[in-house]
Amino acid sequence: MREILSGNEAIARGAYEAGVKVASAYPGTPSTEILENIIQYKEIDSSWAPNEKVALEVGIGASFAGARALVAMKHVGVNVAADPLFTLSYTGVKGGLVLVTADDPEMHSSQNEQDNRNYAKFAKVPMLEPADSQECKEFTRLGLELSEEYDTPVFLRTTTRISHSKSVVQLAEPVTGLPVPALVKNAAKQVMLPSNARVRHPLVEDRMLRLAEAANSMAINRLELRDTRVGIITSGVCYHYVREVFPDVSTLKLGLVHPLPMDLIRRFAAAVDRLFIVEELDPFFEEQIKAQGIAVSGKDFISLCGELTPERILTAFAGQGIIPESTTVQAATLTQVAQESLPGRPPNMCPGCPHRGVFYVLNRLKAYVTGDIGCYTLGFLPPLSAMETCVCMGASIGNASGVVKAVSEEERKKVVAVIGDSTFCHTGINGLMDMVYNKVPATVVILDNRITAMTGRQDNPASGHTLSNEATYRVDLAELCRVLGVQHVRVVNPFDLEETEKALREEMERPETSVIITDKPCVLVKRTGVFLRGPLYAVDPEKCTGCRACLKIGCPAIQWLPDEGVRGLSYIDPTLCTGCDVCRQLCKFSAIGRAK
Amino acid sequence: MSERVINILLVGVGGQGILLASEILSETFMLAGYDVKKSEIHGMSQRGGSVVSHVRYGREVFSPLVPEGEGDILFGFELMETYRYLPLLKKGGSVVVNDLEIAPSSVLMGKEAYPQGLAEKIRAQFPDFLLVDGQGLAREAGNLRAANTVLLGAVSRRLDIAGEYWLQALEKMVPAKALDVNRKAFQLGREL
Numbered sequence: 001m002r003e004i005l006s007g008n009e010a011i012a013r014g015a016y017e018a019g020v021k022v023a024s025a026y027p028g029t030p031s032t033e034i035l036e037n038i039i040q041y042k043e044i045d046s047s048w049a050p051n052e053k054v055a056l057e058v059g060i061g062a063s064f065a066g067a068r069a070l071v072a073m074k075h076v077g078v079n080v081a082a083d084p085l086f087t088l089s090y091t092g093v094k095g096g097l098v099l100v101t102a103d104d105p106e107m108h109s110s111q112n113e114q115d116n117r118n119y120a121k122f123a124k125v126p127m128l129e130p131a132d133s134q135e136c137k138e139f140t141r142l143g144l145e146l147s148e149e150y151d152t153p154v155f156l157r158t159t160t161r162i163s164h165s166k167s168v169v170q171l172a173e174p175v176t177g178l179p180v181p182a183l184v185k186n187a188a189k190q191v192m193l194p195s196n197a198r199v200r201h202p203l204v205e206d207r208m209l210r211l212a213e214a215a216n217s218m219a220i221n222r223l224e225l226r227d228t229r230v231g232i233i234t235s236g237v238c239y240h241y242v243r244e245v246f247p248d249v250s251t252l253k254l255g256l257v258h259p260l261p262m263d264l265i266r267r268f269a270a271a272v273d274r275l276f277i278v279e280e281l282d283p284f285f286e287e288q289i290k291a292q293g294i295a296v297s298g299k300d301f302i303s304l305c306g307e308l309t310p311e312r313i314l315t316a317f318a319g320q321g322i323i324p325e326s327t328t329v330q331a332a333t334l335t336q337v338a339q340e341s342l343p344g345r346p347p348n349m350c351p352g353c354p355h356r357g358v359f360y361v362l363n364r365l366k367a368y369v370t371g372d373i374g375c376y377t378l379g380f381l382p383p384l385s386a387m388e389t390c391v392c393m394g395a396s397i398g399n400a401s402g403v404v405k406a407v408s409e410e411e412r413k414k415v416v417a418v419i420g421d422s423t424f425c426h427t428g429i430n431g432l433m434d435m436v437y438n439k440v441p442a443t444v445v446i447l448d449n450r451i452t453a454m455t456g457r458q459d460n461p462a463s464g465h466t467l468s469n470e471a472t473y474r475v476d477l478a479e480l481c482r483v484l485g486v487q488h489v490r491v492v493n494p495f496d497l498e499e500t501e502k503a504l505r506e507e508m509e510r511p512e513t514s515v516i517i518t519d520k521p522c523v524l525v526k527r528t529g530v531f532l533r534g535p536l537y538a539v540d541p542e543k544c545t546g547c548r549a550c551l552k553i554g555c556p557a558i559q560w561l562p563d564e565g566v567r568g569l570s571y572i573d574p575t576l577c578t579g580c581d582v583c584r585q586l587c588k589f590s591a592i593g594r595a596k
Numbered sequence: 597m598s599e600r601v602i603n604i605l606l607v608g609v610g611g612q613g614i615l616l617a618s619e620i621l622s623e624t625f626m627l628a629g630y631d632v633k634k635s636e637i638h639g640m641s642q643r644g645g646s647v648v649s650h651v652r653y654g655r656e657v658f659s660p661l662v663p664e665g666e667g668d669i670l671f672g673f674e675l676m677e678t679y680r681y682l683p684l685l686k687k688g689g690s691v692v693v694n695d696l697e698i699a700p701s702s703v704l705m706g707k708e709a710y711p712q713g714l715a716e717k718i719r720a721q722f723p724d725f726l727l728v729d730g731q732g733l734a735r736e737a738g739n740l741r742a743a744n745t746v747l748l749g750a751v752s753r754r755l756d757i758a759g760e761y762w763l764q765a766l767e768k769m770v771p772a773k774a775l776d777v778n779r780k781a782f783q784l785g786r787e788l
Binding site for chain 2: 002004108109132160161164165166167168237240241243244245247309310311314340342343344345346347348349350375378381383548551554556558559560562568
């Protein structure tokens with residue numbers, strides 16, 4: 001049977017077909033849909049972990065017990081999971097373990113574009129890189145098999161264009177006859193005391209040498225000789241871009257991107273007149289291949305920054321005057337369409353978003369806001385413009401502590417950390433523990449919207465539900481803050497601007513650690529009874545003076561009509577309004593009220 | 597069967613249902629026996645940002661992205677976004693666009709004006725231009741929410757794919773209770 005699947009859907013299918021028993025992840029674009037799809041296979045125990053480190057640790061446990069395991073995360077998630085990863089490399093596995101790293105060249109939805117192929121080399125872990133959805137499915141299974149054969153975790157690296165592109169996949173039946181997981185004691189292999197780890201390290205080096213040798217004859221490293229005047233070494237989606245723009249050149253498509261098949265690469269180099277490498281981000285292949293004394297070029301004319309596209313590859317080669325003669329595509333055909341500049345269309349918080357009022361107040365109070373990762377990072381954008389930092393998951397609280405330690409007593413009062421419920425559970429708790437332990441007088445706002453919203457509303461330990469939508473224990477954020485030692489914890493309604501402002505003013509003034517928790521849910525929460533739409537609001541054109549105060553919250557439901565009234569009027573789109581009531585509180589002329 | 601790869605771009609605003617429309621297109625092409633690839637960005641772009649989805653089909657498709665300037669059809673769900681992505685279209689390409697303007701935040705706040713006369717500007721550069729009253733025809737079909745299916749019908753006329761595959765794809769991708777309205781909406785679009 002054939003189906004059109006995204007890379008993420010195909011990885012989920014691959015896990016099912018390969019007999020994976022346990023899957024764990026923390027959501028992060030572009031990896032999120034892997035677990036959201038794995039949940040459809042009842043044979044697999046799949047769950048959201050509070051962060052990527054825990055997700056990998058869950059996977060490691062399952063592997064030690066003999067089950068096949070899959071753990072998924074976005075590229076920066078591997079930074080969080082790096083601690084167990086580097087030692088897992090030494091312990092090896094029992095059941096196969098595949099760690100999916102979904103990289104995001106171009107930073108479509110990320111704070112950096114680190115090239116996680118470097119982790120494969122750094123942690124001495126083999127890495128597979130599929131080029132389409134069919135390969136996503138096949139490489140997931142192959143990764144699990146290699147994992148068991150070589151006693152190593154295996155990376156499966158995708159990029160956004162692989163994770164989120166769809167292509168045709170041939171489905172297969174799941175494997176049968178895998179060993180039944182059970183408790184088997186093997187402490188010397190799994191307890192990484194120095195004496196045991198010293199035994200394991202040489203085995204790691206040996207395994208990578210054996211893999212490098214085997215890589216030369218692996219079918220997934222595919223040498224395709226066409227016109228031999230030009231040869232290109234590439235992998236992942238770039239292989240398809242190269243085939244698109246230079247259909248006649250010879251290619252060496254790498255499916256295993258670490259370790260590299262050096263004998264095969266030497267054979268390819270000898271078979272072509274000129275050798276190039278087309279790879280996104282770092283010169284990962286190039287440096288290793290050059291170190292072997294093989295003449296090759298790539299990053300001297302292809303950018304280190306951003307993703308590649310067919311036209312970027314074509315333009316890079318053309319700019320160097322080295323378009324392969326045999327190509328059928330001409331750079332000159334890129335059409336130029338006359339165009340004027342258009343208004344941009346940046347993303348925005350949804351109508352009825354509970355974060356909007358908080359940022360409006362923070363802006364009014366001229367707070368110095370250390371931000372975090374989530375929808376609320378959009379509080380940086382005008383007109384809210386109330387965020388000064390955003391570094392990584394959970395960083396807001398530690399950043400606030402550091403800023404407070406550095407500045408004068410008067411300026412300290414302006415420092416407010418803002419973090420979402422899911423991000424707080426991910427890696428914010430330790431920051432708060434540090435803040436209260438070291439008596440840092442800053443204010444932390446936990447924007448508890450009861451969901452991991454930015455990645456598409458996933459559940460988390462503070463949402464009260466699991467990945468399979470089962471009701472579960474819900475972290476009581478206020479109690480958690482109190483037991484950490486925070487003496488001043490208050491819960492506010494973020495739709496009540498007066499209450500929110502009063503709480504922020506008082507807590508910012510207080511020379512102690514304090515926490516304010518907002519308690520209104522995300523408008524996108526689908527579970528019934530969580531988000532409740534209020535009565536619709538409308539602008540009374542008789543009372544609206546055109547003062548534009550209501551525009552300062554940047555609500556997509558409120559539109560300025562410049563040609564109406566004496567100097568323009570505001571208008572509320574009834575199809576977008578959720579009745580949150582925030583705009584009504586901004587109108588000094590009582591022009592905004594319930595729609596009649 | 598066409599040997600050449602056909603390139604379609606779907607553009608509009610996050611939340612307009614562009615991804616579902618591109619899935620129906622892809623499903624149709626697969627049912628018709630073609631290789632299909634599609635690509636788009638999720639995540640940040642969902643929050644009312646600009647969205648572009650690439651769909652390509654043919655005997656064998658390599659890149660999931662349509663090379664710039666090689667688009668055969670620009671399928672627009674909103675006027676300004678359609679205008680924004682014109683450079684993706686090849687010379688002589690077709691434009692099918694919903695007659696709809698969605699103001700971005702700078703326009704909502706009165707800081708910029710929504711550009712005027714876009715339909716005429718597009719038509720001047722791409723004569724094979726169809727402006728569709730998606731909402732009006734959807735209402736005629738029985739549900740305002742079927743506007744995308746009207747547009748799909750209009751796009752289908754420009755592709756050499758038999759009607760049966762379109763209907764099979766609709767049956768697979770649209771909830772059963774909405775199927776009749778969507779069949780009608782598709783037909784209204786196809787007759788334009």
